[in-house]
Amino acid sequence: MAQEYVSLYRQTLAERQQRYDAAIASGQYTPFLYPWDTLPALYLLFGIAVAPRFRPGLAKAVRYGCFLLVVLHFAYIGSQHRTLSFASGYMMGISGAWAVIMSAALLVFNDVAKDFTRIETRPIEPAGDASHPNGVVAVSGSDFASPIDLTKRKVPAVFTSKDKKQLGSQGGEQPATRPYKLVWQGYPYDSDWLHIIDWAADLITNFRGVNWKHRIQTAGEVDAPISPNHGNQISSAREEAVSGPPAVPEQTLRSLQYRTLQNFITTYLVLDLLKTTMMTDPYFLGLEPLDSPTQWPWLFRLNQHVPVATSLARLLTSMVAVITALTFVFGLSPLFFAVILPCFMDVSSITKSPLLEPWMYPPQWYPLGRTVLQSGLAGFWGKFWHQMFRFGISEPSRVIIEGLDLNQRGNAARATQVLIGFLLSGLIHAAGSYTSFSLKPSHPISGPLVFFFSQGVGVLLQQFLAKILRICIPQTKSLPPLARQLAKLVFVVLYLYFTGPLLADDFARCGVWLFEPFPISPLRGLGFGPGGKDEGWFAWYQEGSKWVGWWQGDHWWQSGLAIY
Incomplete structure (x- = not known):
């Protein structure tokens, strides 16, 4: 009987599986254990939800202790x-x-009880306005929530009771949620524990702070013009101004859901195309260097005329794959909270976060051409690229700048902010490189750490060169905008081309592109891809692999559900 053909991709997966099984069996490593390896999330939740209830000195010690854990x-x-x-x-x-x-x-860098405030919903009854003179409702002394004037909203994400009659006469649009108002809410001291945990969990998982006071600039403005600082006077007076009750219109919610589903399907198909294509190139399997000959015929012929074509194509493919994969992951949040969850329950009944407001889901990426042409490498990383880590990696530099009393607009503060931010980005990806299990050794320091730090250097270098040119060659000031934009574009392309292999090569060595993102592959099911044994519609099957199982260690805290 003839032996079935096994693609190089499946051979690579099998060899990596055998080495992993040997490392586990020998005791060199143990698999990821649930629930013990998820405890850090509970340490952080405890430090945020419980620490503010202690006296200030003890609360600070608890926060620092949780961070240390x-x-x-x-x-x-x-x-x-x-x-x-x-x-x-x-x-x-x-x-x-x-x-x-x-x-x-x-x-560490903030006081949970003082420095964080989020936008929350409060259910209200339209008929309740008549029972309170001048449209003001007295609140208890424990309620420190500050109001948001919804009648001045810039984007029609919600509509008030005054709008309902008009909307109804034009098309009979109905609200998709019960009426509510939006308020600014600090740590909810006197609320129940469900509210406190909801508030704390939102703070932990809301990386960009989309409905928080620390919402990053690239996420745009919140569709509510009053800042939490402007609500202090109202909070101290223990009163809330009440506007007409808003609700998310059915049409607005349906538009958000349609856009979310469209993005999900699009990214799914593009990722499947990228995965099916990349698994046929030994470079993306971590087996060959960047400039090795390609097995793609069209690229092989192109490389004979343009010697950098293969390297450039692989770098571009790596970048597009990262962007598409992250877009897919980021899209899971609106898919779950705005599409799936509303089919089963009223979202406002389980959380006070306004999850159905469209401004809760700002774009993750900005137009590449516009940002690069306007700001060069700084625009590429500072606006086009996703900003999920922006708040966390900018806090250390903020503390240092304030501690040294540096001019926040000065060169020293700028350099501190840029270099520390990129250094932390490098450490994040270096940690991923270090914990990956691959056939070839990864290079956490000389790979991702050096790459990201070099991007900070490149941002400062481009700004320095532009300044020197303006001083030494004053004629550059009178160049047409197109010439200056072209110069920025050339700098970015060349800089990323020469530094990109530091990160792209490490991704390939770490086996990142061996990951199967979806259980079903339409393209491989239709016969595309490398073919051979184990190829077909179901992509998660790999002979000899094991996903989960019970792991018995020497002690009870070393036993748990193993994720292999």
């Missing part, structure tokens, strides 16, 4: 555990490093 626990996980799940273990290191940085931002 997060650091120590993730250091243990990174040194002892490995998994083939989570993109070959790469995401285990990234999530751990990010948790440490975010914990520092929330517990």
